Amino acid sequence: MIRVQQEDFDVGAELDRLSAEATGAGAVSCFVGLVRDFSGGGAVSAMTLEHYPGMTERQLADIEAEARSRWPLEAVLIVHRYGRLEPGERIVLCATASAHRRAAIDACSFLIDWLKTRAPFWKLEETPGGERWVDADPDDALAGERWAAPGAGPGDG
Amino acid sequence: MQMLYFGWVRQRIGVPAETVAPPAGVIDVETLIDWLSGRSDAYAEALGNREALRVAVNQELCEFDSPVGAGDEVALFPPMTGG
Numbered sequence: 001m002i003r004v005q006q007e008d009f010d011v012g013a014e015l016d017r018l019s020a021e022a023t024g025a026g027a028v029s030c031f032v033g034l035v036r037d038f039s040g041g042g043a044v045s046a047m048t049l050e051h052y053p054g055m056t057e058r059q060l061a062d063i064e065a066e067a068r069s070r071w072p073l074e075a076v077l078i079v080h081r082y083g084r085l086e087p088g089e090r091i092v093l094c095a096t097a098s099a100h101r102r103a104a105i106d107a108c109s110f111l112i113d114w115l116k117t118r119a120p121f122w123k124l125e126e127t128p129g130g131e132r133w134v135d136a137d138p139d140d141a142l143a144g145e146r147w148a149a150p151g152a153g154p155g156d157g
Numbered sequence: 158m159q160m161l162y163f164g165w166v167r168q169r170i171g172v173p174a175e176t177v178a179p180p181a182g183v184i185d186v187e188t189l190i191d192w193l194s195g196r197s198d199a200y201a202e203a204l205g206n207r208e209a210l211r212v213a214v215n216q217e218l219c220e221f222d223s224p225v226g227a228g229d230e231v232a233l234f235p236p237m238t239g240g
Contacts, residue, residue, distance in 0.1 A: 033240050050163055052232060055216035080239070092240050112240055119239030120213070120232075122164035133165045136236035 001076065002060040004051065006083040009093055014077060022074030022097035029104040030095040031112045037087035039134070045126045047134075049082040049091065052120040056080070063114045067096070070110070070150055071103040078111060080119065109154075110147050116140040158227055160193075162203075163234035166210070169203035178227075186212050187221040189231065204233065211236055 003009075011032055019028055035047050064076045075097040085091060094111040098104040116137075123134035146154045161174050183189050190210070194201045204210060207221070213232040214223055225231055 050167075052161065052163055052213070052216070052234070055213055055232070058216055115239040117237055117239070118218075120163070120234065120237050121239040122235060123238050124164075133168075133235065134238050136238050140238075140240075 002057060002064055002078045002080075004053075004056050004060070004080050004082065006081060008081070008090060009079050011090070011093060014079065014093060015095060018075050018077050018095050018097055024099055025074040025097035025104075026099050027101040027104040028095060028097045029101070029108040030093065031108050032090055033092040033112070035085045035087050035089050035091060039125055039127070039132075042127050042129070044087060045128075046084055046086050047126070048084045048124045050122045050124070051080075051082045055120050059119050060115075063111060063118060066114070067107045067111055071096075071098060071107040073098050073103065073107055076107070076111070078115070080115070080121070082121065106153055113140075113143040113147055117144045158189075158225065159230045161230065161232040163232065165235055166203050166233050170199055183225070185222050185224050186214070186219065186231070189225050190221070190233070209235055 015028060015030060019025065037044055060078050060080065064078060067073060067076055073096055077093065077095045079093040081091055092115065094108050096104045096107040117140055125132045125134060146152065158177050158179060160177055162170050167173050179189060179192050183192050190204050194204045211234055212219055214225055215230050
């Protein structure tokens with residue numbers, strides 16, 4: 001399941017719902033992304049996330065489908081926020097449930113790695129020196145590429 | 158043709174969306190960007206660095222040689238920074 005929303009989410013409640021839906025799961029893995037209060041050595045007082053409504057949902061659904069095709073998952077949840085967020089606020093939640101831990105952990109790692117370069121979001125930081133667009137991080141592209149081939153993972157490279 | 162702009166592309170062009178009617182010579186993303194760049198300095202500046210531009214046609218990521226036509230939704234934006 002995927003959701004794109006402005007409002008915050010409750011991690012505990014989301015994981016409870018995911019677990020309830022995944023009755024055959026023995027493992028739930030999750031990743032929560034937060035707004036940092038620094039970037040490139042400078043202070044960040046807020047970040048505004050812009051996205052492409054319509055395409056965002058399609059890309060996230062494709063990423064979920066790709067994860068489900070690679071691992072035996074009982075449930076998948078991606079929640080991504082947009083709008084103006086302050087340091088410490090939650091941006092994204094990726095969660096997976098599977099019969100065994102390895103599939104849940106690997107699939108969760110895959111979801112966030114692919115989100116970084118394939119989900120149409122753009123981030124504008126507020127800093128003491130003014131507004132600044134966040135550049136795509138080459139390390140994120142590398143992290144995504146490590147999963148390029150089906151069945152591949154960071155450990156296989 | 159419906160154009161959408163995001164991130165610094167939107168900021169430099171100055172509008173988030175617009176309907177355009179390109180001439181017959183515009184057949185793909187490359188020629189569309191060439192034509193848009195000739196409209197004003199703001200477009201030329203926003204679209205000048207093609208290495209830093211990404212494109213989606215009808216909400217699917219595609220390359221610069223992808224064909225575009227009158228009924229398409231074409232989005233131009235910087236590399237995505239999700240998560």
